Amino acid sequence: MSRHHEGLTGRGRARTAASDEDVLATLREIVGAEHVLVDEARVEPYASDAVKEKFPPEAVLLPQTADEVAAIIKLANERGFPVTARGGGVGYTGGAVPIEGGVVIGTDRMNRIRTIQADDLYVITEPGVTTYALQQAVEAVGLFYPPDPASYKTSFIGGNIAENAGGIRSAKYGVTKHYVLGLEVVIPTGEIIRTGGLTSKNVVGFDLTGLICGSEGMLGIITEATLRLLPLPEATRTVRATFRTMTEACACVPRFNRARVMPVAIEVLDRNAIAAVETEFAFGFGQDAGALLLVSVDGHASEVERDALIIESVVREGGGFDVMRSESREEEERLWDVRRAISPALKKFGTMKFNEDVVVPRSRVPELVARVEEIGRRHDTFVVNFGHAGDGNIHVNFMCDRDDTEAMRRARAAVRDTFALSVELGGTISGEHGIGYVKAPYLDMALGAATIDAMKLIKRALDPNGILNPGKMFV
Numbered sequence: 001m002s003r004h005h006e007g008l009t010g011r012g013r014a015r016t017a018a019s020d021e022d023v024l025a026t027l028r029e030i031v032g033a034e035h036v037l038v039d040e041a042r043v044e045p046y047a048s049d050a051v052k053e054k055f056p057p058e059a060v061l062l063p064q065t066a067d068e069v070a071a072i073i074k075l076a077n078e079r080g081f082p083v084t085a086r087g088g089g090v091g092y093t094g095g096a097v098p099i100e101g102g103v104v105i106g107t108d109r110m111n112r113i114r115t116i117q118a119d120d121l122y123v124i125t126e127p128g129v130t131t132y133a134l135q136q137a138v139e140a141v142g143l144f145y146p147p148d149p150a151s152y153k154t155s156f157i158g159g160n161i162a163e164n165a166g167g168i169r170s171a172k173y174g175v176t177k178h179y180v181l182g183l184e185v186v187i188p189t190g191e192i193i194r195t196g197g198l199t200s201k202n203v204v205g206f207d208l209t210g211l212i213c214g215s216e217g218m219l220g221i222i223t224e225a226t227l228r229l230l231p232l233p234e235a236t237r238t239v240r241a242t243f244r245t246m247t248e249a250c251a252c253v254p255r256f257n258r259a260r261v262m263p264v265a266i267e268v269l270d271r272n273a274i275a276a277v278e279t280e281f282a283f284g285f286g287q288d289a290g291a292l293l294l295v296s297v298d299g300h301a302s303e304v305e306r307d308a309l310i311i312e313s314v315v316r317e318g319g320g321f322d323v324m325r326s327e328s329r330e331e332e333e334r335l336w337d338v339r340r341a342i343s344p345a346l347k348k349f350g351t352m353k354f355n356e357d358v359v360v361p362r363s364r365v366p367e368l369v370a371r372v373e374e375i376g377r378r379h380d381t382f383v384v385n386f387g388h389a390g391d392g393n394i395h396v397n398f399m400c401d402r403d404d405t406e407a408m409r410r411a412r413a414a415v416r417d418t419f420a421l422s423v424e425l426g427g428t429i430s431g432e433h434g435i436g437y438v439k440a441p442y443l444d445m446a447l448g449a450a451t452i453d454a455m456k457l458i459k460r461a462l463d464p465n466g467i468l469n470p471g472k473m474f475v
């Protein structure tokens with residue numbers, strides 16, 4: 001299936017099918033016949049991402065070098081077929097699926113970590129390394145790569161950079177872009193460029209590294225990344241507490257900083273999220289649990305003990321009850337089980353989960369959650385809120401049944417109202433998952449016309465033939 005689209009060039013230029021035999025023959029010369037997949041069964045795993053809508057590519061190409069990627073892109077420009085890059089394929093906005101047909105470039109074989117430089121605190125890696133494998137490799141030599149999307153076991157570094165992924169450690173350490181020092185990128189006309197370098201200070205020319213981070217595979221294909229590392233913190237501790245209200249729980253967040261503690265993670269669950277995990281897994285939460293906070297700290301062992309005690313006293317003073325503080329790694333893991341239980345617990349509330357990731361200034365989280373509950377009531381849709389209270393990025397989940405057309409319509413209306421609310425509160429429609437094709441219809445709720453036009457100009461300048469990941473971000 002492919003959607004006809006005139007592409008960003010607006011010229012409606014006829015595209016040559018990538019599956020034409022002479023095109024396939026050239027692609028086989030470029031990457032080797034065994035790395036060009038056309039059989040339905042072998043192409044199938046590349047047809048969808050976490051959105052689960054299927055758009056099978058005409059062919060999947062598995063190059064191993066930047067030169068091979070560049071040759072594919074040059075051919076795509078000559079013959080006019082779309083190219084979509086793919087990492088681990090666990091994006092939440094359809095970024096890696098070829099909605100206008102053409103080929104998918106899978107980065108599965110570009111999976112080597114090239115070097116880890118401990119003294120200079122960087123790692124050079126190919127894009128097809130999973131986030132987890134990279135974390136493990138650097139931790140083995142006492143170093144730390146903080147970005148930690150929950151999909152870390154399957155997402156690739158290339159996909160993380162293209163989506164500018166965040167995670168629970170963002171409260172202290174920021175998001176992927178804060179760790180990207182330099183990139184090798186095949187731009188949409190087939191040239192190979194290098195951005196940034198090996199150093200954290202580098203102000204030569206435009207910040208093209210920053211431009212590529214979060215560009216959702218539309219401005220170039222990342223073939224190598226140099227990532228900043230930190231020393232691995234010696235210890236971590238977690239405090240968990242329940243509160244009567246979301247307002248009470250969230251009021252603790254700025255108080256941690258006023259007490260001169262910078263938690264790694266501050267996660268919050270609302271009443272419905274607690275009820276869902278309680279029904280499914282019986283953690284022992286009572287009816288009075290209206291919100292739950294999980295707060296982690298890291299650093300030197302002695303510092304971490306002190307910070308955990310400060311966190312504990314702040315949550316107690318703020319009205320927290322059933323307060324628990326981990327004393328060991330095992331206890332810490334058990335405290336976090338409740339957060340990991342949410343996704344499986346939500347399955348009983350519907351076959352369809354509209355999992356949004358809106359973000360607001362963190363002091364507005366209680367208002368966001370209260371008004372989202374009201375939106376849920378107005379559209380007769382069950383809603384569960386949880387997420388990153390430390391950076392204001394809340395996962396708003398509207399639940400319904402996929403086969404119930406009317407319920408799906410109401411949930412979509414609730415999503416639109418939630419996006420409008422996030423913008424009204426000074427935030428925006430996505431903190432982590434990006435736009436892809438799923439959120440493209442809402443882009444103008446978050447950005448002004450002139451801003452969108454500036455983005456389109458950049459896209460056209462770099463991709464005059466509109467071959468790279470067409471049909472995404474802009475409707």
Ligand SMILES: Cc1cc2nc3c(=O)[nH]c(=O)nc-3n(C[C@H](O)[C@H](O)[C@H](O)COP(=O)(O)OP(=O)(O)OC[C@H]3O[C@@H](n4cnc5c(N)ncnc54)[C@H](O)[C@@H]3O)c2cc1C
Pocket residue numbers: 049050084085086087088089090091092094095096107127148149150151154155156157158159160161162163164165166167168216217218220221222223432433469
């Ligand atoms: C269970 C689950 C939990 C998640 N948790 C989080 C979370 O905590 N935080 C978060 O931020 N996100 C999260 N996500 C969303 C998603 O995992 C992230 O966006 C992740 O970065 C996607 O990586 P990927 O390798 O799967 O990319 P893909 O889905 O394969 O691709 C995503 C985009 O990147 C582009 N791309 C991929 N590789 C390259 C490359 N080499 N060069 C240029 N463009 C490329 C693609 O074209 C596409 O537009 C979660 C998803 C799931 C399913």
